[in-house]
Structure formats: C-alpha cells, structure tokens
Amino acid sequence: LAGGEPQHAQRRSMSKMAGTAVYLKMENCQPSGSFKIRGVGHLCQQVGAPSLCLEPLCGNAGMAAAYVARKMGLPATVVVPSSTPALVVRRLQEQGAAVKVAGKVWDDANAEALRLAETEQLTFVPPFDHPLLWEGHASVVAEAAAALGPGARPGAVLLSVGGGGLLCGVVRGLKDAGWADVPVIAMETVGADCFNAAIKAGELVTLDDITRLVQL
Structure with missing residues (x-):
C-alpha cells in the first residue's frame, strides 16, 4: 500500500506507535497530488x-x-x-x-x-x-484489498473528511469488498467540523463560520 523507502519508514514508525500494523495509501503520489483524481x-x-x-x-x-x-x-x-x-x-x-x-x-x-x-x-x-465521484473513490478500497491479499482485512480505516466525497467512496468500497463491518474513523479539522456537527444534529447543518483553515 505504501511504496518507497520513506513511506515504509513512516509506516514502520506509525505501526510501532500504534502497536499494530499500519498501512498507508499514498494518494499524495497521484499525478494531481491527491485521491481526487x-x-x-x-x-x-x-x-x-x-x-x-x-x-x-x-x-x-x-x-x-x-x-x-x-x-x-x-x-x-x-x-x-x-x-x-x-x-x-x-x-x-x-x-x-x-x-x-x-x-x-x-x-x-x-x-x-x-x-x-x-x-x-x-x-x-x-x-x-456526486455518486460518480464516490464510485471512483471506491477504487481506493479495491486496490487495498488486492494489495492485502485473500483473507486479509483491515481492523479499521482512518481517513480525513472535508466535503465527504472520500468518506462516501470508502464506505461504498468497503461494501463492495465484503468489508461493510470494518469501522471507519473519520477525522476533521477543529473549526471546520461540519460532518461532526451534522452527526450530532441528525441532519444536514451549515456552520456559522469556519474558524480554522489549513491552506497548502
């Protein structure tokens, strides 16, 4: 799932800290720089x-x-x-x-x-x-399943949430792979946590303001 020596070193370090095997899907190596492609x-x-x-x-x-x-x-x-x-x-x-x-x-x-x-x-x-975006993002899980091999399955999937496209795609991919029961841990930026707010409210919500923004 993670290629190249720097990525392997990072994976080993994270696995040591977590006390379990951690696998990284290096979407930053895509031609456009992210999973969005x-x-x-x-x-x-x-x-x-x-x-x-x-x-x-x-x-x-x-x-x-x-x-x-x-x-x-x-x-x-x-x-x-x-x-x-x-x-x-x-x-x-x-x-x-x-x-x-x-x-x-x-x-x-x-x-x-x-x-x-x-x-x-x-x-x-x-x-x-858009559903077609989610369908494309689901390929992340399909590739992970192929890399892990038959019989293997993740204990959990950790991902970030902005607009929610990746989350929707991963959920779809997990279902397609027969991993629908695998927990998904969704991480958001404090101050821009619209997904967390929607979960708490039980409906779609609009934040009054975005108080923290990370720009690349």
Whole structure:
C-alpha cells in the first residue's frame, strides 16, 4: 500500500506507535497530488466533456479536473474564490485550465460555477457531492484489498473528511469488498467540523463560520 523507502519508514514508525500494523495509501503520489483524481477522472470519463469544475479552497479537485481534461484533450474552467492561494491558481493554469475568480468564499464560487453551467451549457464537475465521484473513490478500497491479499482485512480505516466525497467512496468500497463491518474513523479539522456537527444534529447543518483553515 505504501511504496518507497520513506513511506515504509513512516509506516514502520506509525505501526510501532500504534502497536499494530499500519498501512498507508499514498494518494499524495497521484499525478494531481491527491485521491481526487479517482472520482473526478471517473466522472469526466462517464460524462465525456469536463468543461467546468467547481474548486474548493485546497486546490485538489480543480487540479484533478484540470489534469484529466488535459489528458482527454478537453477544455476546463476552474472557478475559485479569491481566498485561493496564488500558487494553486498558477498550478491550475500550468495544467491548461482557465481560472475564474468569483467571490471570497467557497459558496460564492459554487454559485458562479452553477450559473456558468446553466448559462453557457457547460458540464458541472463538483468537488465531492456526486455518486460518480464516490464510485471512483471506491477504487481506493479495491486496490487495498488486492494489495492485502485473500483473507486479509483491515481492523479499521482512518481517513480525513472535508466535503465527504472520500468518506462516501470508502464506505461504498468497503461494501463492495465484503468489508461493510470494518469501522471507519473519520477525522476533521477543529473549526471546520461540519460532518461532526451534522452527526450530532441528525441532519444536514451549515456552520456559522469556519474558524480554522489549513491552506497548502
């Protein structure tokens, strides 16, 4: 699951601290730098024309869409809020995407992306909220199952949660692998813990504010 000496060293260190075998799925080694390429790539292949992508603050979904569009020979427009780091904008442009800045926060960019999709008849590629994204992300578990081999199964899966796309994909992948009873430990950033808030409320909720944000 983790290739290369640095990754193996990290895995050994984490296994020692945890007192059990820890396996790492190094999605940072994907061409676009994250797991997002799995779902975005799958969605783009299914719809055939990734002409528009909404981009969250971290840059990963937009980077995946820009990479996939370039590989498929199709145009991509990435809508970002003004809070997006200049480095992310430059990297998107280097992949050949047109970058449109709209508003200050994610919701502003989302509204503009939806407007463009409707008025210019473009394909809308969301960053996390779509069944085809989850279907693509499920391949993470399929690969893990193949790497672990017949009869092996994880004691738990630990992952981070932002928009929830990876979580949905992993849950689907676990069911497909016959591991539906494997516990999933979902980690969120304090101050941006919308999933935790929704679980406590028993329904979808909107945070009053995001008080902590990690930018790459």
